[in-house]
Amino acid sequence: MNPSGGGGAVRAIDDAVTLANWISTLRMASEEDIEKVFKEYRAERHPIAKEAFVESQMFSRNLGKVAGRFFTNMKYAGTAFLSC
Numbered sequence: 001m002n003p004s005g006g007g008g009a010v011r012a013i014d015d016a017v018t019l020a021n022w023i024s025t026l027r028m029a030s031e032e033d034i035e036k037v038f039k040e041y042r043a044e045r046h047p048i049a050k051e052a053f054v055e056s057q058m059f060s061r062n063l064g065k066v067a068g069r070f071f072t073n074m075k076y077a078g079t080a081f082l083s084c
Helices: 008-024 031-076
Strands: none
Touching (some): 008 031
16 A cells, blocks of 8 residues: 555554454354454455555556656756755
8 A cells, every 4th residue: 555645544543443343242252253253354344455455556656647747847947946
């Protein structure tokens, strides 16, 4: 995930809260119950994480294109910008 998108920390918090909520449903936790909780957690969070990854990739590609044009144009604008 691209850090310039700003979504990583928010998603980490959402993941932690979601997992804590699923774990809180456990009473007497058998191995099967724990596996079920993690499967439910993954089913809930994986589509969100996958979408965030795809959006981050698109954002990175677009940002790279814009930055490339910006710095290419600055090269022709002279060195005054770089000496600030």
